[in-house]
Amino acid sequence: RSWRMSENGALPLRGKVLTVDTMNANVKKVDYAVRGPIVQRAVQIEKELKEGVKKPFEEVIKANIGDAHAMGQRPITFFRQVMALCTYPQLLDDNKFPEDAKNRARRILQSCGGNSIGAYTTSQGIDCVRHDVANYIQRRDGGIPSDPDNIYLTTGASDGIVTILKLLTAGEGRTRTGVMISIPQYPLYSASIAELGAVQINYYLNEEKCWSLDISELQRSLQAAREHCDPRVLCIINPGNPTGQVQSRQCIEDVIRFAVKENLFLMADEVYQDNVYAEGCEFHSFKKVLFEMGPEYSSKVELASFHSTSKCYMGECGFRGGYMEVINMDPEVKAQLTKLVSVRLCPPAPGQALMDLVVNSPQPGEPSYQTFIKERTDVLSALAEKAKLTEEILNTVPGISCNPVQGAMYSFPRITLPERAINEAKAKGQAPDMFYCMKLLEETGICLVPGSGFGQREGTYHFRMTILPPTDKLKIMLNKLKEFHQKFTQQYS
Amino acid sequence: RSWRMSENGALPLRGKVLTVDTMNANVKKVDYAVRGPIVQRAVQIEKELKEGVKKPFEEVIKANIGDAHAMGQRPITFFRQVMALCTYPQLLDDNKFPEDAKNRARRILQSCGGNSIGAYTTSQGIDCVRHDVANYIQRRDGGIPSDPDNIYLTTGASDGIVTILKLLTAGEGRTRTGVMISIPQYPLYSASIAELGAVQINYYLNEEKCWSLDISELQRSLQAAREHCDPRVLCIINPGNPTGQVQSRQCIEDVIRFAVKENLFLMADEVYQDNVYAEGCEFHSFKKVLFEMGPEYSSKVELASFHSTSKCYMGECGFRGGYMEVINMDPEVKAQLTKLVSVRLCPPAPGQALMDLVVNSPQPGEPSYQTFIKERTDVLSALAEKAKLTEEILNTVPGISCNPVQGAMYSFPRITLPERAINEAKAKGQAPDMFYCMKLLEETGICLVPGSGFGQREGTYHFRMTILPPTDKLKIMLNKLKEFHQKFTQQYS
Known part of the structure; x- marks a missing residue:
């Protein structure tokens, strides 16, 4: 622990009890790229935009995290109905809620202490x-x-x-x-x-x-x-x-x-x-x-x-x-x-x-079944479409190569970076794909996570991008990305 | 790790990868009395009661944990209204909900990604x-x-x-x-x-x-x-x-x-x-x-x-x-x-x-203010009454001495245990107050936590009891406890 004498020598001026030198060393080793420096900068930029700072874009698109609702996906109606009923059981008397939602809520509440999800x-x-x-x-x-x-x-x-x-x-x-x-x-x-x-x-x-x-x-x-x-x-x-x-x-x-x-x-x-x-x-x-x-x-x-x-x-x-x-x-x-x-x-x-x-989702014959199936299918088929779109558009860009997005919510394309960009990044002490993603964010407002946050073979570079933005926005984003990549490659060649 | 040869000597029969001998040693040292053996037994007894097993009581009273709703306390209406609105924002169009609840919900949702608490x-x-x-x-x-x-x-x-x-x-x-x-x-x-x-x-x-x-x-x-x-x-x-x-x-x-x-x-x-x-x-x-x-x-x-x-x-x-x-x-x-x-x-x-x-609870002048204040006051004054009641009744029992419950939700009275009970507990490898609480549970259905789960001065014995049961039930419980303590003292004297 750090101890220093005060200037008049009277009382010891103590350093903090808890400093980076005296804290849990394992915690210091923790790294979590999905919410790392890129995302922190993205939050800052959002604030700057709100304060009226001029940027070459109007909004930050957060394709860094698998956060569907934040990207505009709507919750499943049945789920939220039951949750509202569990939260405020007075609604069980409301005829606006379907019977199957009420049954689910009653069953859950009966399993809770004092019939409350607050227990x-x-x-x-x-x-x-x-x-x-x-x-x-x-x-x-x-x-x-x-x-x-x-x-x-x-x-x-x-x-x-x-x-x-x-x-x-x-x-x-x-x-x-x-x-x-x-x-x-x-x-x-x-x-x-x-x-x-x-x-x-x-x-x-x-x-x-x-x-x-x-x-x-x-x-x-x-x-x-x-x-x-x-x-x-x-x-x-x-x-x-x-x-x-x-x-x-x-x-x-x-x-x-x-x-x-x-x-x-x-x-x-x-x-x-x-x-x-x-x-x-x-x-x-x-x-x-x-x-x-x-x-x-x-x-x-x-x-x-x-x-x-x-x-x-x-x-x-x-x-x-x-x-x-x-x-x-x-x-x-x-x-x-x-x-x-x-x-x-x-x-x-x-x-x-x-x-x-x-x-325990709605079953055939239950009042909420049709709506539930429609909502679920809509989300999943939109995702399937966006998976395909992402792969296709990214593979049209020279210097980007993208495996098929067979499942999950992300593409992880490989990017070719010019030697000069790699050197400039290294001189700054940055991973080359971090350097790339940071520039992308500053110039286009697109927030991705560099491949180095996930690990990759030495000498290869990637980024992770979610396929969650709505189709229109995703297309715009992919085309902006394409443009950026070409410009970036030119600039550093 | 444990390895053994199979009986025919062909393939090694391996033990589990994860055993108590090879697991995290710190986790083994963890102890958490509030949900320890007494509570596990209480859950068993509840099952037995449901299955029709005859007991000298009709229900288990769980005074082991500060779980107010489980003890019948009602949620604050305003809180649950806002939570229901946040969960199912379609209710914002419902005129059954007061305006201040709607305002709170809107404000929270505006701070959420995609205006959803699912983000x-x-x-x-x-x-x-x-x-x-x-x-x-x-x-x-x-x-x-x-x-x-x-x-x-x-x-x-x-x-x-x-x-x-x-x-x-x-x-x-x-x-x-x-x-x-x-x-x-x-x-x-x-x-x-x-x-x-x-x-x-x-x-x-x-x-x-x-x-x-x-x-x-x-x-x-x-x-x-x-x-x-x-x-x-x-x-x-x-x-x-x-x-x-x-x-x-x-x-x-x-x-x-x-x-x-x-x-x-x-x-x-x-x-x-x-x-x-x-x-x-x-x-x-x-x-x-x-x-x-x-x-x-x-x-x-x-x-x-x-x-x-x-x-x-x-x-x-x-x-x-x-x-x-x-x-x-x-x-x-x-x-x-x-x-x-x-x-x-x-x-x-x-x-x-x-x-x-x-x-950020309802303020004077807001539509929910009166109800909110009434509900809050009712809960807190009932708790104050029960704190006093607990102290008073426990202190009438010879061999139990209870400090005033100035705050929080628990009494932690000291109990005098007869030498013979202490010896019998020790012979069973149990802490004497665990022995006492276990007997109390089996005979009365009252579930408390022994003082040894919280620590106490060597040679002293206590239990923790919440003051949360409704006043009527609390009185019954305290009197049962009194009766039990007298019987227990007699039995082991």
């Missing part, structure tokens, strides 16, 4: 919601059973992911837990690994093969990691973030075999499970594939899978709803997990209620 | 909410300024407390961060300290003087701790949980002087700031006292204070709303804090909106 729930989550989640998983996975006791409701998927990583982190030095993550990755993973002081193990996705996962690369990365840590976890994001690929059934089988062979705990981040657009692609849950591989696998592999209210067709990020399912978890560890989550008392009850609606 | 908010929390929080603090503290940049919205107060403790935890062995907490304490503190691997430093409250805090005891405990760790933080809960005392202004001044002298970061848990019942007692915020002590103090002391939507007259625990204000935090550390909270994206937006209503 704490059990730490694992509201009983009836966990049952509904288990039923949903069972339907989704063609009848493979799901046990409500294995379901934990969470504060968004992030909370569940961090909790499982926390359980798994142990050892010191060469025995410290290593966590295998894809590169490019979603930076929640690297951030949590840093915070927990675990060891990050990178395996690279194959950009040439549409960001697919090669087992040989898993093997290489594992082998290398075993020299300096204890690799115990393999994390998969499917459909991929930021890379938008959808894994084939075969690939998932291979990953599971690899996990068995190498004795790894599997974490499957499946929050984009409804976001599959490309023809011939289909979402396969790790749980389903695992059980279809037979008891030799399904009785053995420890798996945690994650879902959320934030993505798919709902886009309800603000509610922080989510769940995880744990398979083959040691019962004693499960008791520890239950104890651990109880310290924070419970996930937000509105998020739990919303999760319930996602897994 | 992510900024990580620090919605701008207009942070401004309203700062205004509230300024009003509460007699005009002492509060800066919205120092406000962080949180997922309940627990989240904020853990985040600040996380920043402060550093060092190894004798330089490891020590955290001073009161004994008895709210077990979130011990649990978080264990999880972070920090060092818990106990200072004992003075039960003989109504659980007051003696500076000499702080000094003793600090001195002893300096032998084996680096004490850097002093945590205060005022009004007290589980002990229900309200600190005098003088005591707060003394604590601040002590923190300056000993170079400690102050954490003030003030979630019960509206729950003050005893005559002559008043809530003084640490912030206010600090600034009234003059710039010598107010420019120096690093302070984080915490508030929540869960307690006071709202009792909206399920929404997980809260805020913290940080004072004199090093700007570089603040940047690290902002980065750290950004990894979890944002606190739940409904909780943020609710926090806004708490700090």
Whole structure:
């Protein structure tokens, strides 16, 4: 701690108790690009625009984060009706609300202490919601059973992911837990690994093969990691973030075999499970594939899978709803997990209620069914259209090459940067794609995240762009981007 | 890791990747009595009752947790109206809702991305909410300024407390961060300290003087701790949980002087700031006292204070709303804090909106004002009555002695246990007050938390009981408790 004597020598003038030198060193190592310097600058620019500062554009377009409602997507009517009923139960007497919405609300409220979503729930989550989640998983996975006791409701998927990583982190030095993550990755993973002081193990996705996962690369990365840590976890994001690929059934089988062979705990981040657009692609849950591989696998592999209210067709990020399912978890560890989550008392009850609606949506014959299906289909087909559009327009730009956006909500195109731009960035101490994105923001108002925030092969450059802006705006944005890229290339050639 | 050969010697049969032996050792040390074995048994008993199992009682009374709505307290109408409007903005056209509720909802929605509480908010929390929080603090503290940049919205107060403790935890062995907490304490503190691997430093409250805090005891405990760790933080809960005392202004001044002298970061848990019942007692915020002590103090002391939507007259625990204000935090550390909270994206937006209503409640002249004041007053005066009732009835029981419940929501009476009961408990490997509470639960259905879950002086025994059940039920419960205690004492004498 820093101590200095005062000028008159009387009293010691003390420095702060908490400084960057004396704070938690792991926290300092945390990096989270999705809300990093680019986004902070974007917020500043928005303020400047409001204050009347002249810019070469009229608004900032935030394509940096998968935030559907912020990009104008409308909430699903049924979901919000039920949530309003749960929040203000006097509305149950209002004939403006459909009966199925009222029934859902009554059922949720009956499961709450004092019939109020203002009461704490059990730490694992509201009983009836966990049952509904288990039923949903069972339907989704063609009848493979799901046990409500294995379901934990969470504060968004992030909370569940961090909790499982926390359980798994142990050892010191060469025995410290290593966590295998894809590169490019979603930076929640690297951030949590840093915070927990675990060891990050990178395996690279194959950009040439549409960001697919090669087992040989898993093997290489594992082998290398075993020299300096204890690799115990393999994390998969499917459909991929930021890379938008959808894994084939075969690939998932291979990953599971690899996990068995190498004795790894599997974490499957499946929050984009409804976001599959490309023809011939289909979402396969790790749980389903695992059980279809037979008891030799399904009785053995420890798996945690994650879902959320934030993505798919709902886009309800603000509610922080989510769940995880744990398979083959040691019962004693499960008791520890239950104890651990109880310290924070419970996930937000509105998020739990919303999760319930996602897994227990209107059924044929119910009054809200038609509207619900129409709203869901509209969102998903617009996303499919925008996925295609993004790929097409970006691939018309010399120096940009973009894999098909098979699923999720992002494109992660590769950009060729002129040598002079790279040098200028390096002279400024910036990653070259950060330099590029910052210039793009200042000149066009488009806010993207540089590929360096997600990780990429040395010497390659990318950015992540969401496909969420409304189609008109997306087209304008893509064309502005095209123009910018050409200008930028010219300027630095 | 555990490896065994299979019986035919062919393939190695591997143990689990994640076992209690290979999991995070800090997590194993975590204990959280408020939801511990007693509560788990209470949940079981409730199931048994439902299944028709005969018991000497008809229902479980959960007086283990400060969960007002679960105990039948009604939500504040205005709050729920605004929340329903935010959730389902179509209701803004409904003439059943008062104009002030609509105005609040419109204002909150305008601050949300895409005017939806389904959008992510900024990580620090919605701008207009942070401004309203700062205004509230300024009003509460007699005009002492509060800066919205120092406000962080949180997922309940627990989240904020853990985040600040996380920043402060550093060092190894004798330089490891020590955290001073009161004994008895709210077990979130011990649990978080264990999880972070920090060092818990106990200072004992003075039960003989109504659980007051003696500076000499702080000094003793600090001195002893300096032998084996680096004490850097002093945590205060005022009004007290589980002990229900309200600190005098003088005591707060003394604590601040002590923190300056000993170079400690102050954490003030003030979630019960509206729950003050005893005559002559008043809530003084640490912030206010600090600034009234003059710039010598107010420019120096690093302070984080915490508030929540869960307690006071709202009792909206399920929404997980809260805020913290940080004072004199090093700007570089603040940047690290902002980065750290950004990894979890944002606190739940409904909780943020609710926090806004708490700090920006209906004003004189607004249509909802009268009802709001009536509802708030009703809750708080019922609590005051129940605080008095609890103290009075408990003190009529020989072998139970209960300090006045000056504030918060709990009594923490001391119980005298017969030697034979203590021995029987010890033979079973149970804390004697756990043995007592478990028997109480089995025989009466009353669910309390044993004092050992909060910490107490060696050889003394207590329990924590909330004062939240409705007055009628509280009376019945207290009389059952009285009867049980007499019977128990007789049985083991």
